[in-house]
Amino acid sequence: VEGGITILDEHRPPITQNVPPPQRGPALRICVTGGAGFIGSHLVDKLMSMEEGHTVIVVDNLFTGSKENLAQWFGNPRFEFIRHDVTFPLNLEVDQIYHLACPASPVHYKWNPVKTLKTSFLGTMQMLGLAKRVKARFLLASTSEIYGDPLVHPQAESYWGNVNTLGVRSCYDEGKRAAETLTMDYHRQEGVEIRIARIFNTYGPRMSLSDGRVVSNFVGQAIRGEKLTVQGNGQQSRSFCYVSDMVDGLIKLMNTEGIDGPVNIGNPNEFSILELSAIIRDVVNKNVEIDFVPQTQDDPKQRQPDISRAKAWLGWEPKIQVAEGIKKMATDFRTRIRG
Ligand code: NAD
Ligand code: UDP
Numbered sequence: 001v002e003g004g005i006t007i008l009d010e011h012r013p014p015i016t017q018n019v020p021p022p023q024r025g026p027a028l029r030i031c032v033t034g035g036a037g038f039i040g041s042h043l044v045d046k047l048m049s050m051e052e053g054h055t056v057i058v059v060d061n062l063f064t065g066s067k068e069n070l071a072q073w074f075g076n077p078r079f080e081f082i083r084h085d086v087t088f089p090l091n092l093e094v095d096q097i098y099h100l101a102c103p104a105s106p107v108h109y110k111w112n113p114v115k116t117l118k119t120s121f122l123g124t125m126q127m128l129g130l131a132k133r134v135k136a137r138f139l140l141a142s143t144s145e146i147y148g149d150p151l152v153h154p155q156a157e158s159y160w161g162n163v164n165t166l167g168v169r170s171c172y173d174e175g176k177r178a179a180e181t182l183t184m185d186y187h188r189q190e191g192v193e194i195r196i197a198r199i200f201n202t203y204g205p206r207m208s209l210s211d212g213r214v215v216s217n218f219v220g221q222a223i224r225g226e227k228l229t230v231q232g233n234g235q236q237s238r239s240f241c242y243v244s245d246m247v248d249g250l251i252k253l254m255n256t257e258g259i260d261g262p263v264n265i266g267n268p269n270e271f272s273i274l275e276l277s278a279i280i281r282d283v284v285n286k287n288v289e290i291d292f293v294p295q296t297q298d299d300p301k302q303r304q305p306d307i308s309r310a311k312a313w314l315g316w317e318p319k320i321q322v323a324e325g326i327k328k329m330a331t332d333f334r335t336r337i338r339g
Contacts, residue, residue: 026052027054031098032098033059033086033101034060035059035081036069036070039247040100041070041206048078048079055079056073057081057092058082059090064108086099086119087122094130094134095136097138102120106172109171110172113168116171120175121178128183137254138192139195144264144305147303154306155304197253198305199265199266200305202266204244204328214273215326221288223338225288227288230277230291231296232299233292239271240269240322241266241318242325245267252314256313263313268307283326
C-alpha cells in the first residue's frame with residue numbers, strides 16, 4: 001500500500017495459475033473476424049460443416065470481403081454476421097476467436113497504410129481484450145511477411161526476419177509483427193490462451209478478382225486471354241498453399257493442446273513467379289503471353305516455409321498440388337468472370 005492506494009500488479013500471482021480452463025463442450029461458439037474474406041469464408045464453411053454443430057459469428061467490415069462469400073449461411077440459426085470494424089470494441093460471448101480481419105493483398109494494404117496498421121494493432125488489441133474478458137482461445141492470422149526479405153531459407157519459426165521498417169510494405173509486415181507481440185504479451189501477462197499461425201501465400205476459389213495477388217492476377221488474365229503480368233525478372237519465388245489445406249491447418253492449430261510458439265502453415269513447394277506463370281498457362285490457357293512489368297518496392301526475393309513444426313506439433317501437412325489447386329480455382333474464376 002502506497003499513500004492509501006493498493007498496488008495490485010506487483011503482488012498479483014501469474015493469472016494462469018488462478019483461472020480455471022473454460023468449459024468446452026463439443027459445440028462451441030466461434031468468432032471469425034475477417035470471415036467474409038477469402039480464407040475466412042472457407043474457414044467458416046468448414047467450421048459450420050463440422051459434426052460438433054458449432055455456432056459461428058463472423059465479424060467483418062466488408063473492406064475487402066463480401067457477403068456473397070457467406071451467402072450459403074445466412075438464415076442458418078447457427079450463423080450470425082456482424083458488420084463491425086475490429087479497431088473498435090466489441091462484446092460477444094464466445095469460446096474461440098479466429099482473428100483474420102486485415103487486408104492481405106499488397107494492393108489492398110498499401111491503399112490505406114495507416115488503416116492497415118490500425119487494423120493490425122488496434123484490431124488485434126480489441127479482439128485480445130475480448131478473449132481475455134470471456135476466456136476465449138485466440139488464434140492470430142499472422143503471416144510469412146513477418147520474415148520480410150528473408151536472409152535464411154527456408155524460413156523456420158526461429159528466424160527473426162529481415163523487415164524494412166520504413167518501406168511501403170511495412171504497414172503490413174510491422175503491423176503483423178506488433179500483433180504477434182501483443183498476442184504473446186496478452187498470453188504472458190493476462191493468461192490468454194493463444195495460437196499464432198504464420199500463414200504463407202494461399203490461393204483458391206473466392207479470391208477477389210481484382211485483389212492484385214499473383215495467382216488471382218494470372219488466373220484471371222489467362223481466362224480473359226490477357227498477357228500474364230510478371231513483375232521484375234520473375235526469378236523471385238513463393239510457395240503456394242491451397243485454401244482447404246490452409247483451413248485444415250488453422251483448425252488443427254486452434255484445437256491442438258500444448259502449443260508453445262508460432263507455427264508456419266504453408267506449402268513448401270516453392271516456385272519462381274516465372275515457373276508459376278508457366279504452370280498457369282499450361283493449366284488454364286496455353287495461348288497467353290508473358291508481359292514483364294516493373295518490380296514493386298521491397299518485394300521479398302524468396303519464400304518457403306519450413307513446416308517441420310506443423311508436422312510434429314499438429315500432424316499437419318498440405319495435400320493439394322499446385323496444378324490441381326489452380327484447376328479448381330480456374331473453375332470458380334471462369335464462372336465469376338464469364339457470369
Ligand atoms: P481478405 O482480404 O480476403 O480478407 C480479409 C477480411 O478482413 C475481409 O473480409 C475484410 O473485409 C476484413 N477486414 C479488413 N479490415 C477489417 C477491419 N478493420 N474490421 C473488420 N474486418 C476487416 O484476405 P485473406 O487472404 O482472406 O487473409 C485473411 C488473413 O490471413 C489476413 O489476416 C491476412 O493477413 C492473413 N494472411 C493471408 C495470406 C494469403 O496468402 N491469403 C497470407 C498470409 C497471411
Ligand atoms: N507478382 C507478379 N505479377 C502480379 C502480381 C504479383 O509477378 O501480377 C509477383 C510479386 O512481384 C511477388 C509475387 O508475385 O514477387 C507474389 O506477390 P503477391 O502480391 O501475390 O504476394 P506477396 O508479395 O504478398 O507474397
